[in-house]
Amino acid sequence: xxLLRIRFGSTVKRQLAKPHxxxxxxxxxxxxxxxxxxxITVILTAYRRAKYLPDQIAALRAQTVPPTEIWxxxxxxxxxxxxxxxLADRVVVANSNFLFWGRFAMANLAxxxxxxxxxxxxxxxxxxxxxxxxxxxxGHDGILGGSGVILPxxxxxxxxxxxxxxxxxxxxxxxxxxxxxAWFMRKDHLKYMWFEQPLHWENGEDIHLSYxxxxxxxxxxxxxxxxxxxxxxxxxxxxxxxxxxxxxxxxSKTKDHRPLRxxxxxxxxxxxxxxxxxxxxx
Numbered sequence: 446x447x448l449l450r451i452r453f454g455s456t457v458k459r460q461l462a463k464p465h466x467x468x469x470x471x472x473x474x475x476x477x478x479x480x481x482x483x484x485i486t487v488i489l490t491a492y493r494r495a496k497y498l499p500d501q502i503a504a505l506r507a508q509t510v511p512p513t514e515i516w517x518x519x520x521x522x523x524x525x526x527x528x529x530x531x532l533a534d535r536v537v538v539a540n541s542n543f544l545f546w547g548r549f550a551m552a553n554l555a556x557x558x559x560x561x562x563x564x565x566x567x568x569x570x571x572x573x574x575x576x577x578x579x580x581x582x583x584g585h586d587g588i589l590g591g592s593g594v595i596l597p598x599x600x601x602x603x604x605x606x607x608x609x610x611x612x613x614x615x616x617x618x619x620x621x622x623x624x625x626x627a628w629f630m631r632k633d634h635l636k637y638m639w640f641e642q643p644l645h646w647e648n649g650e651d652i653h654l655s656y657x658x659x660x661x662x663x664x665x666x667x668x669x670x671x672x673x674x675x676x677x678x679x680x681x682x683x684x685x686x687x688x689x690x691x692x693x694x695x696x697s698k699t700k701d702h703r704p705l706r707x708x709x710x711x712x713x714x715x716x717x718x719x720x721x722x723x724x725x726x727x
Contacts, residue, residue: 470528470530471528471530474530480556481556482558484557485510485512486512486514486561488552488562489501489515489518489563489565490548490563492565494566495524498532499529499532501567502532504569505569508571509572510575515532515533515535517529517533518537518551521540521541522542544650545650546646546650549638549650557632559577559578559629559632560635561627561628561630563626567680569627569681570676570678573627573678576669577589579669580669580670587630587634588630588658589624589629589667589669590626590627590667591609591626591671592625592627592681593619594625595720596622596721597722601711602707602710609624610680611626611681619668620666620721621721625651626681627680627681634658637661637664638657640657640661644712647705649706652706656718659718659719
């Protein structure tokens with residue numbers, strides 16, 4: 446049998462001769478360490494507000510219990526990519542916008558006992574990780590977060606009843622239905638997020654995570670103490686979150702997702718979700 450010969454036109458030849466596009470990082474990441482039963486891996490995001498990453502990373506390095514590693518998940522956007530490899534330990538760049546799901550998926554690769562997540566408009570205070578670890582050690586293990594929502598008993602979604610940096614400032618741990626802005630949990634709890642497909646991929650990752658963890662693992666969602674007289678343990682510096690969060694740049698700020706979130710909540714309640722107000726009434 447003769448060899449199969451394929452002739453390429455001159456245009457194709459010129460395309461094949463072009464050098465491949467490359468992304469060159471200022472710093473390469475080291476090899477991943479073996480898994481260990483300690484430490485914290487932080488997942489940050491870059492979409493349209495990457496300029497706030499240096500402040501976030503500085504605040505994380507200054508924690509009384511500093512993280513083992515800081516990773517950055519960068520979704521595709523219309524803005525030019527900012528290389529933060531010299532600030533973070535690992536950087537993953539996607540040519541797609543995986544919204545909020547990419548960061549939670551990437552956290553499954555962490556080699557530490559705990560994983561933590563922060564929205565790009567959140568600046569943790571110095572004792573936030575210490576606060577989370579103390580909460581777990583005191584017997585309140587779960588999906589911990591900085592801005593918790595207690596859903597209304599009548600159904601649907603509403604975030605009017607909150608606990609955390611932008612809600613009830615309590616000296617106690619507060620049970621809630623879901624948390625946002627900042628998450629802290631054992632890595633093992635993250636697996637429940639993937640036990641079922643989300644009802645919608647466009648929004649509701651916080652609702653999905655908390656319900657899946659409760660349904661499949663009996664893992665509750667909690668807000669660690671946010672005392673009014675000690676901001677050092679808070680999940681977010683209030684002025685940073687409130688000012689930056691109002692900027693009309695995040696998807697959550699440019700589109701009303703409340704109808705979709707109501708649909709998700711009602712669907713999960715019909716599936717058997719016992720929300721906090723119902724559990725406390727029984």
